[in-house]
Amino acid sequence: MHRAEVKKTASKVRTFKVGLLGNPNCGKSSVFNYLTGLRQKTGNFPGVTVDKKTGSFYLASDLKIVLTDFPGTYSLYPTSQEERIVLRTFTNAEDPDFPDAIIYIADLTQLEKHLLLFSQIQDLGIPMVLALNMADLAAKRGIQVKREQLEKELQVPVVLISGRTGHHIEKLKERLKNVIDSCFPPSADKECFKPQRSQLFYRQTSQEKRISQAIRKLLPGLQSDYQALLIAHHYDSLPHLSKVQKQKVADIVEGEEFDELRAQVEETMMRFKQLTPLVRKHLAKAGSENLLTSSLDNILTHRWWGPLIFFVIMLFVFQAIFSWASYPMDWIDSGFTNLSNYLARTLPENALTDLLINGIVAGLGGIVIFVPQIAILFFLIGILEEVGYLARVVYLFDGLMQRFGLSGRSIVSLISGGACAIPAIMSTRTISNWKERLITILVTPFISCSARIPVYTVLIAFVVPPKKVWWIFDQQGLAFMGLYLIGIFAALGSAYTLKHILKAKETAMLIIELPEYRLPIFRNILYHVRQKVRAFVFNAGKIILMISVLLWGLASYGPPGALEQARQTALEQAQSRQLDEQDTQNLIAAKEIEASYAGLLGKSMEPLIKPLGYDWKIGIALITSFAAREVFVSTMSTIYSIGSDAEPMRLKDRMAQDINPDTGQPTYGLATAVSLLLFYVLAMQCMSTLAVVRRETGSWKWPALQFFFMTGLAYLVSLMAYQSLV
Amino acid sequence: MRALTEIREEEPAIISYFTDPRVGAKLLSMGILPGYPIKILRKTARGKTFYIKVGDNRFAIRKKEAACIVLK
Known part of the structure; x- marks a missing residue:
């Protein structure tokens, strides 16, 4: 009885869809965060990769609001993908996102400009509350607004709020409740703010x-x-x-x-x-101009100082993702190692345990390991965005980037790609032109990321003697730099090519606002970081986990009986060579991976990769590298039975000793090493990146194209290098 | 009749009209209107992008689009 009653009241909760709308830079996201707190979800608008944030809150115990944060929009005559979403929604009452009412946010310090879209929405006749944001800032600048008169003339409730301090957010809710109460269902005794503005803003011809x-x-x-x-x-x-x-x-x-x-x-x-x-x-208006912005821009957008300061800032960002992230990454790494060890100790030794440890836990570790880099990058970029600096970067670099079919914003992604392509590709969402964004996504993985470093280290040590050239520079360092330059060159070269191949959906225009500099609101940045991390873990993460389990299956299973036989052979060899326990285990691991499906795949790949100077052992490592490039080192170490966690330099020595049974020559000469280095610079070998590209472009078409394009280029270049060096 | 590309930096001017309707529509929607005061604050090193001020608002605009803005 009692229970039924509760249910009845619960079903009486009325739910309304409310849209949050306004121009770019109107401070919408602060208001969104104040209204919904942590009860927010992020997804995409159907059919496009434009962030859609929704959240909910209650205006009364029986009145629930589902709030959708629409992309910042100037007008219902769209010039970008984001603006098209808004138009699409508001011209179709059947659209699932079509709101019952709207909270319109306008920046009080730029009211005239921000009311254009407002007037369009009002002509559509959707119930609305007008929230004038930055009321605190406006008051400080001596801007005074006659709220009641404005309310009367516009015929909507007007609230003065501050998204920075949360001032009058409660009042905003109150007015929203009034609007909803009076419009749904409409009642005669209450004033409804529905489109009864006696006269429309625009009278049609x-x-x-x-x-x-x-x-x-x-x-x-x-x-x-x-x-x-x-x-x-x-x-x-x-x-x-x-x-x-x-x-x-x-x-x-x-x-x-x-x-x-x-x-x-x-x-x-x-x-x-x-x-x-x-x-x-x-x-x-008291008419005091913002001098801070003018004087800061004298330096920050100066034709020479501007770019220089930008590179110093990016050096700092790069350093942060590259080296500060390594501490939490090490903790995550050792955390997952400890977890694996613990599971290995406590669970029975069987295939299921192996799947759990080497497939699932390893896969999860491979996802979580990227979180620090993603979080740090979006935290720092978030600050730059919030203070208004990123718009200046676009101004500074647009001309240069245009030549390669990229946008001024692309430079931030490309530089971040030097640490890790994943957050870099996720950061392209702010590029509004689709073609420019797509090219940025496609070429960013050419930039050498931190995962390539272990591979570079081993192979460079293998071919380049550490001879000093000049001052603190030695040949190995120069070789390192050369590899980075090849990556940059490949990225810009292919961007230039793609610029001419890809068709543009819209003519690219650049007219952007350079907003006034403001102090960042850290709450907004933290919400943003949280949203990006969740998007990566729950979307791209699924694909990464699946591929990780698949790779585990390939490496730990073989044709029936093959692995047992490999184990037997290894044990016999170990006995005859009187190896100690550790070496025996290493030898078994080597023989087992050789007999596994991954091993078979590596061997069947051999004819294909032989012209590049690789044998089946490298073939296996190329396959397992797909989990992450640095896995190359541990796989090769396993194959050479020195244990997967051996020092990289031991691998180098071991590889140098390897003699090709056919020729009697060393297997890995200069030609092979150079060819392999070039392959690792250019090839697409990272499933996590592909998973992120799939998420950001909304289809498998682009990651597939990227994979074949990059790997094909790598193949060609390595082939030419090897054949000309042998 | 001069276009925005033909004036010096810091030289004050008034917008008259836009030659390209597509660019014009975008400018209008961003609140850049005929009759408003406009000036170029600075240009990038290669002169391809302009930093302009219209009324109290600042914008970055490519030279190509700036050429569509005709001044009084």
């Missing part, structure tokens, strides 16, 4: 009226003339219209000889014609 009427007849689900007008402008890019509907709209629009661009300009001008005097009337 007679031609536009004819068009919108015809479209409303065609699509009866539309709720306003303005929605119909937007469809007349954008029907071609709206996925919710069927082909037939698009054709019919096209007929209407063409029949009227509708000049879309002209109409758009007229409409926008008309809106500002009303907004400008309105803002002037209700906003008093």
Whole structure:
């Protein structure tokens, strides 16, 4: 009885969808974080890789709000993928994200500009609350707003808030509740803030009226003339219209000889014609300019100092991901090793335990190990973004990057790629042009990441004597630098090629705001870091875990009986050579991996990789490297039965002693080592990167293309190097 | 009639109209309107990108797009 009652009340909770909308840099995310706290989820808007954040909160015990944070948008005439999402949603009442009401955030210090989209949404007739953000900053600058008059004139509730301090967030909720209570269901005694603004911001011309009427007849689900007008402008890019509907709209629009661009300009001008005097009337500016931004930009965007300071800052970021991250990474590494050891000690020795330890725990370790780098990179980039510096980076480097089909923002990703391609690729979301973003994603893995270093170390030591060249520089160091340069060259070269091959969805334009410098809000940055880490662990992580288990299966299983036989042979050899226990175990491991499926695969690959100077042993290491490049070293160590955790330099000595049974010559000469080095510089050998590319591009097409392109290039270059050196 | 690309840095001017409708539409949506005061604060080393100020707001714009802004 009692229980049934509870259930009944629970079902009475009314849920409303509310959208959070505003221009870029209006401080929307701070408000979102204040309203939803940690009850937020991140996903993608359907069909595109644009972050969609949703969260929930209660306005009353029986009134739940599901809040969607829409991408920052200037207008319903979109020029980027993000803005198209907003248009798509607001022209389709059936869209799952179509909100019942809207919280519109406008920056009080730039009110006029920020009200353009507001006026468009109001013409759509969606109930709204207008939150004027940065009220604290505005007050400090002597900007005074007549809130009540503004409220009357715009006919929406207006709240002055601060996303920085949380000032009046409760009031915002209160006003939202008023709006919802009065509009759902509409009641006569309460004032509903639905579109009863006696007069729309934009009065359509007679031609536009004819068009919108015809479209409303065609699509009866539309709720306003303005929605119909937007469809007349954008029907071609709206996925919710069927082909037939698009054709019919096209007929209407063409029949009227509708000049879309002209109409758009007229409409926008008309809106500002009303907004400008309105803002002037209700906003008093004391007129003190922000001198801090001007003087900082004198240095930070200076034509010579600017780039120099940027490289110093990036050096710091690079250092952070590269070396500071190594401490938590070491802890994670040893943590997982301890866990494996513990499991190995306590669980019975069988295939299931082996799967758990070497497949699943190792796979999980391989995911978690990237978390420090991702967290540090997004923390630092988050600070640069929040203070407004990243927009300056775009200004400084756009010209240079344009030549390679990249955006000014790409440079941040490319440099971060020097530590790890994964966070670097995740950071491309801020590149708004799809083509520029895609090229950045595709070429970033060419930049030598930290996982290549162990491989470089072993192989360079193998071929290049540590002879001093000049001052503190020796030949090995120069060789190291050479490899990095090859990677950079390959990245820019392929970007240049892709620029000419890939088709652009939209003509690239660069008109970006350079916002005023502000102190960062750390709460926002931490939420952002948390969101990125979760996205990696739960999305890319799944794929990484699957491949890791697959690789484990390949390395630990072979054809029936093959492994037992390998073990027997190894034991006999060990006895005849009187090896101690450790060496015996190492020899068994070597023979076992040789007999496993991975070994068979390595051997069957041999004809393919022989022209590059590799034998089946390297073939196995190439396969296992796919888990992470540095695994090359431990796999080779296993194969040479010196134990997988041997010092890298012992491997180098052991490889030098290896004699090819066919020729009697050393197996690994200069030619092989150089060829292998080039292969590791250029080939796509990282499943985690592929998993992230798949997530960021939304399809397997691009990671597949990237894999074959990079590996193919690596093959060609290594082939030429080996053949010309032998 | 001069385009934005034809004035010196720090030289004050007023926007008259935009020649390319697509660029114009984008400029309008960002609050860059005819009749507003505009000036170039600085350019990048190779002169491909401009740092401009329109009213109280600052923007970065490519030379190509700046050429579409005609001044009074």
